[in-house]
Structures are given as C-alpha cells and as structure tokens.
Amino acid sequence: MLDRKYILDHxxxxxxxxxxxxxxxxxxxxVELESQRREKLVAVQELNRQANxxxxxxxxxxxxxxxxxxKEEGRRLREAKxxxxxxxxxxxxxxxxxxxxxxxxxxxxxPVGVDDKANLEVRKGKHAPRALGFKAxxxxxxxxxxxxxxxxxxxxxxxxxxxxxKNEGVLLELALQQYAVQQLRARGFTVTTTPDLARDEILxxxxxxxxxxxxxxxxxxxxxxxxxxxxEITLGGLYSGHTFESEDLPLKLCGISHCYRTEAGAxxxxxxxxxRVHQFTKIEMFAYSLPDQSDAVLEEFCQIECxxxxxxxxxxxxxDTATGDLGGPAYRKYDLEAWMPGRxxxxxxxxxxxxxxxxxxxxxxxxxxxxVKGEKGTKFIHTLNGxxxxxxxxMIAVMENGQQADGSIVVPEALRPWVGMDxxxxxx
RNA sequence: GGAGGAGUGGCAGAGUGGUCGAAUGCGCCGGUUUGCUAAAUCGGUGAUGGGGUCAUUCCCAUCCGCAGGUUCGAAUCCUGUCUCCUCCGCCA
Numbered sequence: 001m002l003d004r005k006y007i008l009d010h011x012x013x014x015x016x017x018x019x020x021x022x023x024x025x026x027x028x029x030x031v032e033l034e035s036q037r038r039e040k041l042v043a044v045q046e047l048n049r050q051a052n053x054x055x056x057x058x059x060x061x062x063x064x065x066x067x068x069x070x071k072e073e074g075r076r077l078r079e080a081k082x083x084x085x086x087x088x089x090x091x092x093x094x095x096x097x098x099x100x101x102x103x104x105x106x107x108x109x110x111p112v113g114v115d116d117k118a119n120l121e122v123r124k125g126k127h128a129p130r131a132l133g134f135k136a137x138x139x140x141x142x143x144x145x146x147x148x149x150x151x152x153x154x155x156x157x158x159x160x161x162x163x164x165x166k167n168e169g170v171l172l173e174l175a176l177q178q179y180a181v182q183q184l185r186a187r188g189f190t191v192t193t194t195p196d197l198a199r200d201e202i203l204x205x206x207x208x209x210x211x212x213x214x215x216x217x218x219x220x221x222x223x224x225x226x227x228x229x230x231x232e233i234t235l236g237g238l239y240s241g242h243t244f245e246s247e248d249l250p251l252k253l254c255g256i257s258h259c260y261r262t263e264a265g266a267x268x269x270x271x272x273x274x275x276r277v278h279q280f281t282k283i284e285m286f287a288y289s290l291p292d293q294s295d296a297v298l299e300e301f302c303q304i305e306c307x308x309x310x311x312x313x314x315x316x317x318x319x320d321t322a323t324g325d326l327g328g329p330a331y332r333k334y335d336l337e338a339w340m341p342g343r344x345x346x347x348x349x350x351x352x353x354x355x356x357x358x359x360x361x362x363x364x365x366x367x368x369x370x371x372v373k374g375e376k377g378t379k380f381i382h383t384l385n386g387x388x389x390x391x392x393x394x395m396i397a398v399m400e401n402g403q404q405a406d407g408s409i410v411v412p413e414a415l416r417p418w419v420g421m422d423x424x425x426x427x428x
Numbered sequence: 429g430g431a432g433g434a435g436u437g438g439c440a441g442a443g444u445g446g447u448c449g450a451a452u453g454c455g456c457c458g459g460u461u462u463g464c465u466a467a468a469u470c471g472g473u474g475a476u477g478g479g480g481u482c483a484u485u486c487c488c489a490u491c492c493g494c495a496g497g498u499u500c501g502a503a504u505c506c507u508g509u510c511u512c513c514u515c516c517g518c519c520a
Contacts (some may be wrong), residue, residue, distance in 0.1 A: 041478065044490045052489090059446055069498090086504030243475090245438095330494040369475095374457075378475070 001364050002102050004034060004095065016273040017105050017157040020323040023115040025102045033095040040088035047081035104361040106253050112324045118322035125309055125316040129339045129346040129347060129358060130401065138342025140273040143169065145407055146336040146425040147221035148399075149274070155392040161263065161278035170425040172398065172411075173281060175418035177256060180283040180389040189254040189285065194234040196258050197225045202237035202258070207329040207358075218260050231255035235286035238364040243378050249370060250289035250297055254388065257282060273396065275350060280392035283352070283356070288368060294357050294382035301355040301386035302334045308388060309352070312412045314397045315339035317349055330356040352393045355386030 007014050008031060018025050054074040060065040061072040064351040105111075111120040139175050143149030154162035165173055173242030185191050200210035200219070203226055210226045218227040228234055235255045245252070259282050274280070285304065287297050302318065309316050334354040337349035360380035363369070369378040408425040416422060 038478080041489090048489060051500075055446075058500055071500045078500070078501095185487065 001100050001361060002104065003364065004030075004099055007099070007102060007238070008034060009244070012408050013105070014102065017101065017323075017419070020106060020112050020114075021103050022324045023103050023325065023328075024103070026098050027102070028103075030095055030098045032423065033091050033098070037088060037091040037095060044081060044084045044088055047376070049086060051081060053075035069094070102197060103326070103333050104359060106323045106326060107357075108227070110326070110332050111320055113322035114324035116322065116325045119318050119319040119325060120322070122185045122320050122334070123318045124246060124308075125306060125314070125318075127310065127313050128292065129297070129341070130340060132403070133403075134405045136341040136347065137274065137394045137403060138340075142399050142403055142407070142409060143273070145168045146409065146427055148172075148424070150219065151273070159278070160308065161276070163277065163354075167227055168419065168421070169395070171419045172360060172395055172415070172424075175411075175415040176389050176391050176394050177281065177283055178396075178418045179311075180308060182255065183304070183311075184254040184283070184285065184388060187252075187304065189252045192235070192256070193386075194228075194231045194257045197235055198228050198229055198233050198261070199227055200224045201242060202366075203228075203233055204360055205240060206233045206236045207327070207365075208233065216262055216264060217413050218262060226261035227421035228257060230259050230282060230385075232286060233282040236362055236368075236383055237283065239288060241367055242368055244368070244370040246290060246370050246372045246383060250287050250293050251299075254285045255284045255286060257284065258389075269347040274392040276389045277392055279389060282390045283388040285384075285386040285388050287330060289382045289384060290370060290384050291330055291360070294359060297357060298332060298357040298386075301384060302336075304388065305334075305336050305353045305355060305386060309336060309338060309397075312394075312398060313413045313414075314401050314412075316352070316397075321354075326356075326391055329358040329361045331359040331361070337398045337402075340396055340400050341403070342364050342396075342400040346405060348394070350393065352397060353387035354388060356384065358383045358385070 002014070007027070011027060011031065015027055018027070032280075051074055054070055054077060054328055058067055058070045058074070061070055113119075126286050137145070140151070143151075148165065148168055150164040150166055153164045166307055178258065181191055191264070197220065201224070203210040207228075208217055208220055208229060210217055215308050217229050238253070239251075244410050258417065259278050261277075263276055263278065285301055287301070289297050306316075306318065316336050316338045318335060319335050321330070321335055326333050332347075333354060336353040338352040339347060340350045340401065341347040343350055359382050362383045363380040367383050368383070368385075370381045371378045398412060402412065404410060404423075406426045408423050410423055411419045411421060
C-alpha cells in the first residue's frame with residue numbers, strides 16, 4: 001500500500017496513476033477522512049495528556065477528598081478520550097480500506113496502457129523458434145503419447161486443473177528444480193524451501209486477498225491459513241516486522257514451493273493442459289533491497305530469467321508490462337514469454353516467468369524496514385520477486401520446443417545430468 | 429494431544445500498581461589520556477506517530493510478543509492469542 005501522507009501530498013500524480021492502471025479509487029473521500037482523522041488524533045492526544053497529568057497528581061494529593069475529586073476528573077477525561085479514540089479509529093479504518101485499493105505508482109518508463117495489449121517487447125532470447133518441418137504437437141498430446149502426464153487421473157482424484165506427472169515427466173520436474181536452484185545458489189541466493197500455507201495477514205501484506213468472492217487462493221476452513229499462490233508470499237512474510245541493517249542488503253532469497261491458485265474468473269481464458277493449473281511447483285526469487293538498489297535488482301532478476309531460458313535453449317521474448325497489467329503492488333514488471341510451438345495454430349508466445357519491483361508497497365504493510373548505521377530512524381525497504389522456473393509452464397516449453405518428428409522429446413543439455421537421458425521416447 | 433515455564437531496548441538481564449521509556453552490564457557513537465594497538469576514563473546512545481519553529485532544536489502521544497479488560501493510573505493484575513523452552517504421549 002502507498003503511504004497515506006504521500007497520497008495526500010501527490011494527489012494529482014496518484015490520480016493519474018490510477019487512471020493509467022484502470023483502477024478507480026475514492027481518493028477525494030480518502031482526503032476528507034484523513035483530514036478528519038488528523039483532527040481527532042490531535043484531540044485524543046490532548047485528552048490523553050490531560051488525563052496523564054491528573055493521574056500523576058493523584059499520588060501527591062494532600063487529602064482523601066482531593067484525591068477523590070481528582071479521580072473523578074481523571075475518569076471524565078479518560079471517558080472523553082475513549083470516545084474521541086473510537087471516532088478516530090472508525091475514520092482510520094475507513095481510510096485504510098480506501099488506501100488499500102490504491103495501486104503502487106508506476107515507473108516512468110513503464111508503457112502506459114490499460115491492458116496487456118500495451119505491453120512492450122524489449123528483447124528476444126538467444127534462440128530463435130526452430131522450424132520443425134512437421135506439424136507440432138502440443139504438450140498435452142506429447143504428454144499423453146509419451147505417458148508423462150495424466151490429466152484425467154488428476155481430475156478424478158481432485159478436480160479439473162490437477163494432474164499427475166509420470167515417468168520422465170517426474171524427472172523433468174525434478175531436473176528443472178535442480179537446474180534453477182543450482183544456478184541461483186551460484187549467484188549468491190540463499191536457497192530455501194518454504195511453507196505451502198501462510199497466515200491471511202501475510203497474504204494481505206503481499207497484496208493478495210485471502211477471502212471473499214474475488215479471491216485467487218484456497219483458504220483452510222476454521223483457521224487463518226491459506227494455501228500460498230506463490231513463495232513470494234512466504235518469502236515476503238519471512239522478514240515481516242523486521243528491521244534490516246542497510247549493509248545486509250540486498251538480501252536475495254530463492255524459495256521452492258508449491259503454488260495453489262483457484263483461477264476464479266479465469267474461465268473465459270481457459271487453456272489446455274499445464275498452462276493454467278490449480279497446483280504447480282515454482283522456484284521463486286525474492287529480494288529485500290535498499291530503495292536505490294531495486295531498479296538494478298529488477299534488471300538482475302530479469303537477466304537471470306533470460307539466462308535460465310537461454311540455457312534451456314528455449315526461444316522467448318521479454319516484455320515490459322503496461323501500467324494496466326501490472327497488478328496492484330508492482331512498480332515495474334518484466335514478463336518472459338516462451339515460444340510454445342503447440343499453442344494456437346502455428347505456435348504462440350506464452351508467459352513463463354515474471355519479475356516485479358514492488359518498491360515499498362509490500363514493505364509498508366509487512367512493516368519491513370532498514371536502518372543505516374549512525375543515522376536516526378528507519379525507512380521501508382523495497383521488495384522484488386521473480387520467477388526462476390514455474391515448472392508446469394517451463395515443461396510446456398521444454399516439451400514442445402524439444403519435440404522431434406518421431407514424437408520423441410530432446411532433453412535440453414542443461415537438464416541431462418538430472419534427467420539421466422538425452423531423449424524421452426518415442427514409445428513403441 | 430496432555431502438564432508446566434517463559435516472552436522487556438542491538439544483545440544479556442533487572443523491574444510485581446504511580447516518580448519506568450524502563451536499572452545494570454555488554455555492544456555502539458563521540459571526547460580525554462597513552463609511541464601505535466589495547467586498556468582506562470567521561471559523555472551520549474530505541475522506535476512510530478502528531479504538533480509548533482518549518483534550520484541544528486523543542487513539545488506531546490503511543491510502544492515492555494500481539495489483542496482486549498480492570499483501574500484515575502498497568503511492563504507489573506485479569507482474559508484471549510501467538511511464539512519459544514522443559515517433561516509425558518503419539519508419529520513420518
């Protein structure tokens with residue numbers, strides 16, 4: 001969330017930003033509420049001060065009568081304070097509700113536009129899409145022919161959008177995890193495995209809505225826990241409430257988790273196979289950084305994603321995400337879209353990773369701060385996240401790009417140490 | 429799952445109703461002293477929010493895991509909750 005004072009001081013810029021993002025917020029109401037709240041706050045503090053003064057004088061009262069009289073005065077002041085406090089809290093709560101709906105500001109260079117049509121391609125990967133010379137199969141067909149994925153089994157046991165990986169499909173999943181984790185470790189990331197559940201309060205801090213009709217997450221009944229949609233949630237929660245020493249930043253973390261998504265409202269965008277599933281494994285990058293480091297860390301995350309997909313020999317393009325497609329917390333976001341030969345009529349790009357600089361938008365809710373030695377006070381850190389490998393979508397790209405005329409799949413060299421073979425299939 | 433115990437400033441650790449934002453020690457910052465280092469010694473040293481001077485400053489409110497309650501007044505008493513430790517049971 002944005003700082004309330006910032007919103008008031010930069011009302012025009014915030015309003016413009018909301019417009020660019022296609023979000024409507026009751027900014028005028030917020031301004032009104034906040035000015036009323038400030039007044040109440042001053043009143044509360046003044047009453048408190050008076051009451052404290054009276055309380056202090058009671059111990060020094062010279063007679064029982066005077067003591068009783070002072071007590072009565074104290075009671076009266078506290079009562080008045082409580083009333084003012086209640087008013088203040090109501091104003092504060094309503095202001096907060098609006099404040100939470102205001103999206104982060106956007107980077108000056110982020111393309112302006114209300115949806116993904118305005119996304120700007122900024123670069124392409126090392127490898128160009130390969131001319132197959134035969135009619136490409138999609139990963140669903142490949143997975144079925146080579147006995148790598150069982151969608152029906154997933155639907156029977158759990159529901160549509162769930163699946164079993166089988167045989168070499170499992171080896172691919174594990175290999176992709178190993179590949180990403182090894183690369184990140186070599187680049188100074190602290191690798192972690194993370195809880196698949198998190199408190200609702202943490203989800204909110206990251207910018208997810210844990211409950212309610214619009215929610216994208218599964219919640220656990222009779223608890224304040226939800227299944228995480230990404231390790232970004234748990235990695236961001238890891239240091240909630242923490243104050244970092246500036247010299248310890250940036251802190252780069254890599255987290256392995258399962259990701260659970262209801263995909264509510266995605267019915268119209270339904271797609272086959274692994275592309276939009278309710279559960280997948282993801283290797284996530286996350287960073288806590290100083291404000292003046294976050295632009296560079298975003299570029300670094302993007303470069304790592306590029307290196308990972310270049311290393312797999314997969315063609316892709318990078319897009320600079322338009323304001324309307326950023327989501328609430330992001331200040332700037334790059335998506336990697338991998339070439340998927342089996343998609344559409346003759347292949348299409350499909351999003352495989354995404355990296356965002358959320359500046360202090362998440363940190364404010366999570367109360368993550370930093371302190372500079374020798375300086376007074378603390379400031380909010382910046383948070384960034386990026387997908388190293390979302391296994392399900394990476395598998396689509398690996399399978400479809402590696403397919404050969406005989407129906408087999410060439411395993412990318414980088415994955416062979418873990419898959420243990422050069423080619424998957426074909427099945428006799 | 430059962431029974432106990434504990435959560436205080438960067439750390440250790442006092443504090444069981446008012447003078448406590450909180451002793452003391454360590455650490456940290458600055459001064460003095462000393463060929464250098466070390467030691468000694470003196471002083472300073474939390475955060476958040478609000479207000480006035482809008483300049484270095486000053487004033488106020490809040491904060492002792494978190495949320496409530498009792499009271500004129502709570503680190504201190506009560507309730508709930510989270511976390512940690514010990515013992516027992518169970519278990520991959």
